[in-house]
Amino acid sequence: xxxxxxxxxxxxxxxxxxxxxxxxxxxxxxxxxxxxxxxxxxxxxxxxxxxxxxxxxxxxxxxxxxxxxxxxxxxxxxxxxxxxxxxx
Numbered sequence: 001x002x003x004x005x006x007x008x009x010x011x012x013x014x015x016x017x018x019x020x021x022x023x024x025x026x027x028x029x030x031x032x033x034x035x036x037x038x039x040x041x042x043x044x045x046x047x048x049x050x051x052x053x054x055x056x057x058x059x060x061x062x063x064x065x066x067x068x069x070x071x072x073x074x075x076x077x078x079x080x081x082x083x084x085x086x087x088x
Contacts, residue, residue, distance in 0.1 A: 041077060048073070 048070055056066055 044077075045074075 052066055055061060056063075061069070
């Protein structure tokens with residue numbers, strides 16, 4: 001076993017809380033990014049619902065055509081959120 005001097009012990013002890021704080025900050029950043037991405041996803045869906053009558057009127061879409069557009073957009077978002085380890 002090797003022994004460390006008192007100066008080295010205090011150096012090791014002083015860096016650990018900083019690394020813990022850094023990891024905690026990184027985790028909260030990831031949580032914030034996930035929250036923002038989820039919020040944008042829900043806002044997109046709501047905007048599509050609000051714009052449905054206008055899109056159907058101006059682009060002459062039927063209910064079925066509008067449903068196909070929404071289904072394809074949701075499928076695209078779902079495919080993008082799939083974990084990378086899932087085989088295609």
